Amino acid sequence: MKRKYKRLETPRRILLGPGPSNVPEEVSRAMSLPILGHLDPAFLSIMEEVQEMLRAVFMTKNRLTLPVSGTGSAGMEAAFVNIVEPGDSVLVCVNGVFGLRMCDIVERLGGVLHKVEADWGKPIDIQQVRDELGRCDARVVAVVHAETSTGVLQPLEELSDIVHEKGALFIVDTVTSLSGAPLKIDTWNIDVCYSGTQKCLSCPPGLAPITFNDRALDKIARRSTPVRSWYLDMTMVQKYWGADRVYHHTAPINMIYALREALRLILEEGLEARWERHLKNHLALVEGLEELGLQLLVEKPYRIPMLNSVLVPEGVDEAIIRKRLLEEFSIEVGAGLGPLKGKILRIGIMGHSSTKENIEKLLSALKTILS
């Protein structure tokens, strides 16, 4: 009894959740361009361009800058699996889902875990990091720049100084912030940084841009144990992305086409103009939400402009809001996670989704639903 499948069609959504964001027409077009072999000279020059453009978007000169062949979480794993050896002390800042995920990964790698925690919705207290670094011998400190689960944007510059005073390496998760808010890898002295494609880059999920500076490469070179993952071993991956072109694994060709086009559009807009657009649209969204009587979870100075966690009014079932937004208005927003489940809605206005028009549609839909 064979089941017959129809040709795939998908509904058109306005994606205003925690990611993925909507994809520009030119990026979609790129995905369906003719496929090339992963060693074809024409593909190798696309790889060159992608690396060059990624360096521009990360604001870094780091040679080892490339997209990992997996989603943002593979980027997180790639950062830790290359840097952390069994027995290494690692200090993780935890104030949401992605900090917890870092802890989980560190423990699987046999690292000795230290934590500085803050309530979900609050930033990490830098003094606590300083104190903990005085007590423990952490060789690595990790933090999430934009905690997608709560909407908190963590200031990085002072934290980076504290980490480097102690001679530790600084790993930063910028999955939700890259190209949506100011981020300067070299100026801010970030040693390892990874992101994802499906947030402010507005490319479909499937790749994780990552960058390592020389201090990070030096730590990798001095490892006394092999990197535990073959797939994510950067010493091997870089031989394919570097001048040697040694086959490691087959690159996700068409995803790399898409990333190439997404990066091109970002550089055409200009990084500063893009940060400005995200901020302006965030302020317009907040103003509109406040007019509807809605409040944000996070205090003003620590809000991620691209990911707004909105407190659900007393007595309102947030699941019904999300369901109605999706079914009646074809708008997706996100739910709260962990301790914030049922308490917040997560509204993302990232990359191509961050438009005045989308914000107006959302506010008008919310007005209808809440009235």
Added chain:
Amino acid sequence: MKRKYKRLETPRRILLGPGPSNVPEEVSRAMSLPILGHLDPAFLSIMEEVQEMLRAVFMTKNRLTLPVSGTGSAGMEAAFVNIVEPGDSVLVCVNGVFGLRMCDIVERLGGVLHKVEADWGKPIDIQQVRDELGRCDARVVAVVHAETSTGVLQPLEELSDIVHEKGALFIVDTVTSLSGAPLKIDTWNIDVCYSGTQKCLSCPPGLAPITFNDRALDKIARRSTPVRSWYLDMTMVQKYWGADRVYHHTAPINMIYALREALRLILEEGLEARWERHLKNHLALVEGLEELGLQLLVEKPYRIPMLNSVLVPEGVDEAIIRKRLLEEFSIEVGAGLGPLKGKILRIGIMGHSSTKENIEKLLSALKTILS
């Protein structure tokens, strides 16, 4: 000084190398369909369909059957990282690059490695596996079904019996064989099997279909140490792909669209008809190659129909053949690897690339170049 990038265009190639293969129009179309959120009900039903169709293509009833969010090598790592614990004895059959890769992964995981080796271009001798299993206490035996680096197709049924007589688990790499040659997971009693999308499935690279049977799940459930990879931990991944829909990592949405369409086309053609097509085209290719005076590396009974390793005639520089094929005819074929570098050309006629027309074009081009 800002560099200006042009809109991406890519040349149209006839891909007759070791993968990727050409992509059908309908699969390309699917990649550029509107993106959905990874928890959108419309996407969840696409996931259901993909799992259902993957089971049909793997010829299995295994519940845990899904695409890993990475390329074929991520599938290999997912198989071993979930099954192998530090100290576990693992017997790997090695007669090419991908057997060696398995060894590398087993050692990174702290497994105790045993090997049965054969010359590159020869199949594994089953008697040697039987003997080695009598000497060592391997709990896992791993083999590559279609060794893409050499063109050898390994018979699996008798090997599977030997492995299970000893109570070991059988892991099989079918990156190059799935849907191109007979493969019956349940009938042949294969415990863990992974593949890649860019070979006979004719979907761009970026996903690794994988399947685990109950014996394999039982081994995972009885682990005394956590799976060393967070990203590839199947106990967590399956909660997202299963009924719970617990967020793990963002699925590569548009890649999954593409796989869905690729699988649909395969099931429309029918598995047996597809195996037949690959075999028929292989025989036509071999006949044509022999008319040109070219010989295959592998003996007749062990040839992969979809990946033909052709001996380079004495005094001919294979790099020039590949360069001329690509530049003058826009045809890609592959080079030899490791000890076969410079000695063979690898001609893949996989999935959508496996057509009478492509074979004729290749033979005619080779005739021009070699004359």
